[in-house]
Amino acid sequence: MNIKPLVYPYIPNSVPETKKQMLNAVGAESVEDFYADIPDNLRIKGKMNLPEPLLAEHELKTHVETLLSKNRTAGEYTSFLGAGCYQHHVPAVCDEINQRGEFLTAYAGEPFDDHGRFQALFEYASMMGELLNMDVVNVPTYDGFQAAATAIRMASRINGRGEVLISRQLNPAKLSKIKDYCGHDLELKLIDYDPATGLLDLAALQSNFSANTAAVYFENPGYLGLIEVQGNEISTMTHDHGAICVVAVNPITLGMLNPPVEYGADIVCGDIQPLGIHMQFGGGHAGFIATRDEEKYVMEYPSRLFGITPTAIEGEYGFGDVAYERTSFALREKGKEWVGTAAALWGITAGVYLALMGPKGMQEIGETMMSRAKYAMLELNDIHGIKAPLFTSHHFHEFVVNFDQTGKNVLDINRALLEYEIFGGVDLSSQFPELGQSALYCVTEVHTKTTIDRLVKALKEVITK
C-alpha cells in the first residue's frame, strides 16, 4: 500500500518525525512490531471499504449539514406528536451547562477529580426526590423503558415472586422491551383497560392476582394520555396480595398531579426527557427509578446511587457511591443486573431544569399544558365526524382523537396534514386496533392557541376533502 503520510489534527503524533522518535525510544522498527502477535490470517487484506475522508473541517461540516438540511423539524412544522418523546421548551441554561466541556467530556472520575458531577447528580436525584416525594433516586439509566424493566426485576427480587401484572395501556414498544428484559424468567400478564374510561379494569386486575404475583405495573398518565385516578385502589389491592406497586410517571406532570407514592406506589420510574432535554429524534432519553429509603429496596438497584458524606475537612461536602458492593462493577454477574455508561449528562441537565423551574414553574407548566390540551380537545370535538377525546376520563396533555366517523384513515389524514406543515398525532390503528382509526395527540406549553386553531382549521379541510 502506497500511502502518503498525512498529519491529522486529532492525532498529534501523526507527525512523521515524532513517530520516528517515539519508535526509536521504544526500540521498534515500525508500528508493525506492536502487531507482531496478530497472525496474517486475522489481518484485513488491503484497506477497509470506506468512502474518501472529508479532511478539512469545513468539508465535513458542509457534508453533514447538507444531509441534515433534508430534515423538516418539529420547529419548522407544528407537531402534535408525543407518545413518549415530548416537545417542550428547553431553557438555554440547560444547553449551556450540558455543553460545558468539563461535564460533556468527563467519564468515570472519582469523587475527588470529578466532584462536580457527583454533586450535580446528587442534586438531580434530590430534586427528583422532591418532585416524587421519595428519598432514593438513581443516577439515570438509559431511558424510561429500561427503568420500567429494571423496576419490575427489582420488585421480583425483593419478594421472590415470578408474575407481573401489567396495564395493557402501554406503548407496545415498551412492552417489547419489558419482554426482552424480563420475559425469560418472569410471567407477564396484561390487564385490560375499561373501554369507556380508559382506566385500569379493576375486576380484571383482581382476578389475575395469585400467590406468585410479584408486582403490578401501571403508568400515570397512561400511554393513551389518561390520568389514572384509581391509584389508591390499585395499590391497596396490590399490597393485599403481598405484591409491589410499580408506577411509571411522566415527571412533567408532577407540579399538578400527586406523586405516585401518595397513592401507594412502592417503586416509581419514568423518563426525564421532558425535563429540559431536546427530542433529538428519540435520542434524548434517560430513565429514573425511585423508592423509599429502605435497605431491601436500595440493595436491589443496579444503578449507581450517589450519597453525601463528610470529608476530612470540617464543613466540606463529599460524595461517593452508596452501597457500591451491590453493583456489577463490584461483583460482575453476582451484582444486581448491570451498571455502565447510561445517561448521566441528561441527569445533570434535568437537574438544571428543575432548579430553574422551581415549584411554581412546575405547577404553571402543568396548568398550561392541561389547559391547552383541553382546549384542543374541545375544538377538535366540534369538528363533524371527529371524537376528541375518545375516552371519558381525565387527561393531562395527550389524548386519543377518533376519526372513524370521517370515513378517512389516520394515515391519509396525517399525510394530508403534512401539506399544512403539521405533524398529526401518532397513528394508533395498528398499535390499538380496537380504537379504530384513532391518533394520539400531544399538546404542550409550546402549542399556542393560534397553532391549535390552525390544526383545527386544517383538519376541517382535510376531512371534508
Added chain:
Amino acid sequence: MNPDITKQRYANGRPKLRRFHQAKWDESIIFELSNPGQRGILMPKTEVEVHEKVGDVAAALPEKIRRVEPPALPEISQPQVLRHYMRLSQENLGTDLNIDVGQGTCTMKYSPKINDSLSRSSKMTALHPLQDKDTVQGILELMYKFEQLLKGISGMDRFSLQPSAGSAAIYANVSIMRAYQRARGEAEQRDEIITTIFSHPSNAACARTAGFKIITLYPDEDGYPDLDALKAAVSERTAGLMITNPEDTGIFNPKIEEYVKVVHSAGGLCSYDQANANGVLGITRAKEAGFDLCHFNLHKTFSTPHGCGGPGSGACGVTSELQKFLPVPVVEFDGENYYFDYDRPDSIGKIGPFYGNSSVILRAFAWVMSLGAQGLREVAEIAVLNNNYLMNKMLQIRGVSAPYARGKRRIEQVRYSWEELAEETGVSSEQIGLRAVDFGVHYWTSHHPFIVPEPCTLEPSESYTRQELDEYAAIMEHVAGEAYTDPELVKTAPHNSTIHTIDHAPLDDPERWAVTWRAYRRKMGQPATSE
C-alpha cells in the same frame, strides 16, 4: 536583570510538575441557595380565551390525584442557577482539560468540537422520532450510511444502532444468541454463556441478567484466556462466548480463531466485545476471526463525548445468518427513499424507546467521515505507539510491573501492577490515584476483581502528544517516589483537589446513607426541605 521565569519551570532539563490546584468553590447544595419567590425561568401562560373556554383545569381534577403541596424544589433566579452549575462544572475534570490516559479500557480520546456542534443543530435536536419518513430523510440517510461504515470497519453484515451504550449492546447480543438457539430448538438446553475475567464485567452481568449461567475463564500463565479451560467448558449447554480481544490487559490473543472454532463446534455463537477496538482499527476485524456478533462503543472508539457516564451508544453487528434477529426497526433504502423496516418477524423486538442515541450516532458518523480508512488505521497505529511509549516509561518506575507476557508489546492499553510498591511502602494503587489528582490528572485502578494485584490500566489513545505522555509518566514517577520517601503524603491525598479524603462508612450504612438531600435532612433530624 529579572530572572528568566521560563527557565524556572525546568529542573535537570525536564519540565517541573504542575503546581495544580483543582477549583474549590465550597459550593452549597442547590437547596441552600433557595430564596422563596425567586424564579429561574417563566413558561408560557394560557391565553385568556383558552382559559375562558376550559375553566380551571386544576379544580376539575379529582381531589385524590391533585397535588396540594407543591414540590419542594429550590426557588432560584436564573443567574444564580447558572453560576452554581458553572462552579460545579469547574470542579469536574473532563477529557477536554486533563491528560486522560488513566481510565484504561474506556478510550478517553478527543471528542471533536465540530461534531458536537453539528449534533446540536436544530435540524437534529428538534426532530420527533415519529415524524413522517419524508421529513427525516437526512437523519435516516446518515444512520443508513453509518451502518455501511461500521460494516466496512468490522466486516460484519448488518448493524443495529439501537442499544444506548456498550452494556445494552452486550445484552442485545445475548438476546440475539438466545433467539438463534431458540430457532434451532435448543434454547432450553443451551443455558450457559462463557466469558473471560479480563472482558468487561458487563459481559458476565448482562448474560446473567438474561438468565444464563456464567462460566468465567481465567488467564493462563501467558495472560491469555485458558484454552484448555474453554475446551473443558463447552458442551451442549453452551449458548455462546462473550470475549474481548485484546483483553483489558492490552494483550492480543493470537489464537482467537481457535477459541471461536471450539465454541462453534460445540454449537455456540461467538460475540466480540470490541470495547478495545481502538488499537486494531484497520488491522484486524471481527469477521476475520470468525465472530458471529460484535459490538462497538461509539463513546469509546468512535470519539463521542462520555457525558459524565452517558449518553453513549452501542452498535451491534452480526453476520448475515443472524441479521433477522436484530432489533426492529432497521433502516433500509429503496433506491429513492430511506425508511424504517419493522416487518421482521424473527426480530428480538424493540429494546429502547426509538432508534438509539441519534445525536451520538451523528457524531460518530462525522468522526469516521473525517478520517477515512487511512485515518482510522492511523488512529490505531498511533494509539498503540503511544501506549508502548508510555509503557516503556512506566516500566522504568520503581515498584510497577506489567504482568503476563513479560517483555512483549501491548496493543492499546496496559494493565499495570503496583504490587511491589504496595509491599514495599504500604501505598495502594488507589492511593496513587488519589495523589495523581493533585497534579491534575485522572487515574483509575481497574475493574474488579483485582486478578492483577494493585492494578491500574492506562490507555493513552491517539489524542495525546509525546510531551503529555512524558508528563503523565513523570507524575507517576513522582508519586511512586513519594510512596517510598513520604508514604503518608500519598496516603492522605488528595491535597490539591476540590475535596479531601471522604468518609466512606456512611455510604455503606443504611442508617446514615443519604442519596437525596431530603433523606440527609431527615437522618440529621432536620425539618423536611419544604418546611
